[in-house]
Amino acid sequence: MLQVNEIRANFSQACERLNARNFENPEEVLGNVLKLEDLRKQIQLERDTLQAESNTISKQIGKLMQAGNKEEAEKIKLRTSEIKTQVKSLEESYSQTETELTQILYTIPNIPHSSVPAGKSAEDNEIVLENGTVPQLEEGNKSPHWELIKKYDIVDFELGVKIAGAGFPVYKGKGAKMQRALINFFLDEAEKAGYTEVQPPILINEESGYATGQLPDKEGQMYFAQEDGLYLIPTAEVPITNMYRDVILQEDELPKKNTGYTPCFRREAGSWGAHVRGLNRLHQFDKVEIVQVTHPDNSYNTLEEMSLHVQGLLQKLELPYRVLRLCGGDLGFTSALTFDMEVYSAAQERWLEVSSVSNFETYQTNRLKLRFKNKDKKTVLAHTLNGSALALPRIMAAILENNQSENGIKMPKALVPYLGFDTIA
RNA sequence: AGAGGAGUGGCAGAGUGGUCGAAUGCGGCGGUCUUGAAAACCGUUGUACCGCGAGGUACCGGGGGUUCGAAUCCCUCCUCCUCUGCCA
Numbered sequence: 001m002l003q004v005n006e007i008r009a010n011f012s013q014a015c016e017r018l019n020a021r022n023f024e025n026p027e028e029v030l031g032n033v034l035k036l037e038d039l040r041k042q043i044q045l046e047r048d049t050l051q052a053e054s055n056t057i058s059k060q061i062g063k064l065m066q067a068g069n070k071e072e073a074e075k076i077k078l079r080t081s082e083i084k085t086q087v088k089s090l091e092e093s094y095s096q097t098e099t100e101l102t103q104i105l106y107t108i109p110n111i112p113h114s115s116v117p118a119g120k121s122a123e124d125n126e127i128v129l130e131n132g133t134v135p136q137l138e139e140g141n142k143s144p145h146w147e148l149i150k151k152y153d154i155v156d157f158e159l160g161v162k163i164a165g166a167g168f169p170v171y172k173g174k175g176a177k178m179q180r181a182l183i184n185f186f187l188d189e190a191e192k193a194g195y196t197e198v199q200p201p202i203l204i205n206e207e208s209g210y211a212t213g214q215l216p217d218k219e220g221q222m223y224f225a226q227e228d229g230l231y232l233i234p235t236a237e238v239p240i241t242n243m244y245r246d247v248i249l250q251e252d253e254l255p256k257k258n259t260g261y262t263p264c265f266r267r268e269a270g271s272w273g274a275h276v277r278g279l280n281r282l283h284q285f286d287k288v289e290i291v292q293v294t295h296p297d298n299s300y301n302t303l304e305e306m307s308l309h310v311q312g313l314l315q316k317l318e319l320p321y322r323v324l325r326l327c328g329g330d331l332g333f334t335s336a337l338t339f340d341m342e343v344y345s346a347a348q349e350r351w352l353e354v355s356s357v358s359n360f361e362t363y364q365t366n367r368l369k370l371r372f373k374n375k376d377k378k379t380v381l382a383h384t385l386n387g388s389a390l391a392l393p394r395i396m397a398a399i400l401e402n403n404q405s406e407n408g409i410k411m412p413k414a415l416v417p418y419l420g421f422d423t424i425a
Numbered sequence: 426a427g428a429g430g431a432g433u434g435g436c437a438g439a440g441u442g443g444u445c446g447a448a449u450g451c452g453g454c455g456g457u458c459u460u461g462a463a464a465a466c467c468g469u470u471g472u473a474c475c476g477c478g479a480g481g482u483a484c485c486g487g488g489g490g491u492u493c494g495a496a497u498c499c500c501u502c503c504u505c506c507u508c509u510g511c512c513a
Contacts, residue, residue: 040474040475041474041475041476044474044475044482045475045476045481047475047482048474048475048476048481048482048483049481049482051481051482051483052480052481052482054493054494055481055482055494057493057494058443058493058494059443059444059494060493061443061493061494062442062443062444062493062494063443063444065443065493066443073493074493076493077493078493079493080493080494081493083493084493248472369473379472
């Protein structure tokens with residue numbers, strides 16, 4: 001959620017940046033925010049003044065009662081009942097105004113960083129760099145992963161359909177082992193990079209969903225357990241970042257670095273099509289996430305650091321990849337700047353997104369009330385960042401496709417100690 | 426899941442209708458003393474919002490109510506502890 005005082009201080013700049021992500025009528029919407037806040041302040045002033053008077057009178061009544069002067073006390077009581085009705089109605093318009101204000105703020109996405117290119121869709125994303133060589137597969141060994149997993153019997157979609165439904169694969173044998181190996185590899189690498197591992201709940205309450213911005217924006221994309229009012233997490237970002245909700249840190253405690261492995265659940269309603277075969281898009285998948293809470297001055301250095309960490313993983317897995325700077329139209333609702341990492345999937349002959357590394361600046365911390373005490377002992381909002389490091393299914397798809405040959409599928413060296421085998425044949 | 430008990434400032438813990446934003450202790454911060462440290466002593470020490478300021482308002486698990494006035498009384502929800510039951 002944007003900070004109103006920031007909107008006020010940088011109004012035209014905010015409007016201009018929101019245009020970069022195709023937000024409609026920023027002037028009108030942000031203007032409304034300011035108007036509503038002014039109104040809120042005005043109502044508060046009125047209410048507080050009346051309340052102050054009422055408090056004073058109440059104290060007088062207390063003294064009179066103690067002195068035994070009941071008559072005088074009854075007399076001034078009249079005024080307080082008058083105040084009471086006024087305060088009550090002011091109270092109502094206050095909370096109404098405040099609700100209206102937050103409702104609007106919930107609909108406003110984060111303001112894109114100045115480096116975010118304007119653009120409508122993924123096609124306008126900027127390619128920052130490409131790394132690694134795209135393998136040339138020989139004819140006859142150019143199968144997409146959905147054929148390979150059948151051939152070697154390592155992932156079974158039909159079985160998943162029987163148990164749950166489409167998009168819930170069953171990993172079997174070496175396929176299951178690959179999952180476990182990747183999770184351990186990613187967690188170990190994150191730990192080496194200074195992240196503390198956590199295992200959070202994978203169901204979250206409504207408050208957590210609002211705090212990191214999945215609600216109300218992505219309501220329909222999360223599975224919901226009606227009976228208990230809990231959502232299945234779409235990413236570990238939600239529970240991990242929410243560990244710091246309502247927390248005031250000391251400046252020297254920053255940065256906070258956490259990593260966690262969780263399953264992730266996405267309903268992805270209506271997004272089934274040609275490009276979502278096999279492991280490309282699932283309702284349930286595994287992911288290791290990295291999350292940082294930083295000083296506002298450092299968050300963009302941290303974003304770079306996190307991006308390099310993810311790239312390091314891809315290099316160790318010997319996967320060709322590229323890094324994209326997302327354009328305004330493709331930028332997530334809560335993000336100020338996002339880099340996507342895509343690996344090349346040699347049989348599908350296309351790039352697959354495997355990680356998204358984002359800086360949310362204060363957009364999340366404002367809702368989280370995640371702050372720190374700076375050197376001047378002032379309490380200020382921290383910045384949050386997170387990134388996938390990494391999401392498993394598409395990594396698995398790319399490893400399978402890129403390393404296939406007539407002798408089977410060769411595993412990346414870095415993974416062999418975790419797997420206990422070097423080939424799937 | 427049932428019965429009982431409890432939720433107060435960083436922590437411990439008092440307060441059961443009026444001057445309580447809240448005693449006291451510990452911790453933290455500043456100072457005196459000391460070559461330095463410890464001890465001792467003195468002072469200070471929550472958050473948010475409104476106001477140019479003086480200052481004001483709200484917050485004692487969350488929400489609602491009674492009252493001129495609520496940490497204190499009532500309702501409701503949540504959490505924790507103890508016992509019983511169930512269970513990976």
